[in-house]
Amino acid sequence: MSVVVPGGVLTFVIVGQQDHPIYEVDLTGPKEQQTQYLHQFVLHASLDAVDEAMWSSKELHLKTVDRFNNLFVTAYVTPGNARFLLLHDGKSDDAIRGFFTEVQELYLRIMLNPFHTASTRITSKPFDQKVKMLAKRMLG
């Protein structure tokens, strides 16, 4: 069942310690290849900005760290230095912060798995479903 969200651009990526994505999901349903590549590229490029902001601030939620045309990248860093990046076009900051906090709880549970290291990809279906559900609920 795919829900078409009117006018929303949302891609969510969790970047692990070695700077590679361990989880990515496209929250607005399937898109064409070009836009997908563009989103991945923008998110990757924003990692530098996240790194800078990460070390100079003590906050978990870093708000919007980068812009590309009309796309914003908002970042959140967990205490274990895993970065959550959300590519969007103008969602409310509070809603995003709530979303990130909830995902951090799910991420913590995944991390507690002894077979899961900081660099393994997250392939758990329940995790996927929960993230999509949270996104629908909190990000509209």
Place this chain on the structure above:
Amino acid sequence: MSRAVPSKHALNIIDRPIARNKLDIPTVSLSAFAYLFSELISYAMDRAASITELEDRLDRVGYDVGCRMLELLSYREKATRRKPEILDMLKHIHSAAWPYMFGKTADDLQQANAADDEYMISDNDLLLGRFISIPKSYSSFVPGSLVAGIVRGMLDSAGFPARVSAHFVEQPSSSKPTTTILIKFDASVMQRQAALDAAKRG
């Protein structure tokens, strides 16, 4: 017909509850842990060719524990801030991680005189080593290497790669030696710290 609630272990890891309240945190009896630890040491001893290798194996076990413990502790404390500074991180290990593991804060946190990238955390009576007796042939073995691994895991996942080792320091006042965890940060960490300090001052 009533539907029984699935037991905690039948739930997917996503759905399992994690205690946030200080009172709900499950604890393990010291004897159970001591038994597990002694089996861990004999397992590692069978596969290690030397004392350093034995300590390395314990260190690796501790590393995995440390990575997870950092996230879990921060979650339990409902921490709304991270700790990008070296001193903050060390203080957190000293006063939050230690009571969580051993029930009391670590006894000492010092900076080495000779180098400013070396720090030491000491514990006068490491809970881990209380039931470990070390024979003469293994006299340089320190059971605290497991704790050194835990500290290394926490520092590494927080972004402070470091070389951590555990040492025994004989104390003149008591018969038991103090376990000291020696932490030597990588050059990249010191550079970053210096850049941050400069940015704050200037």
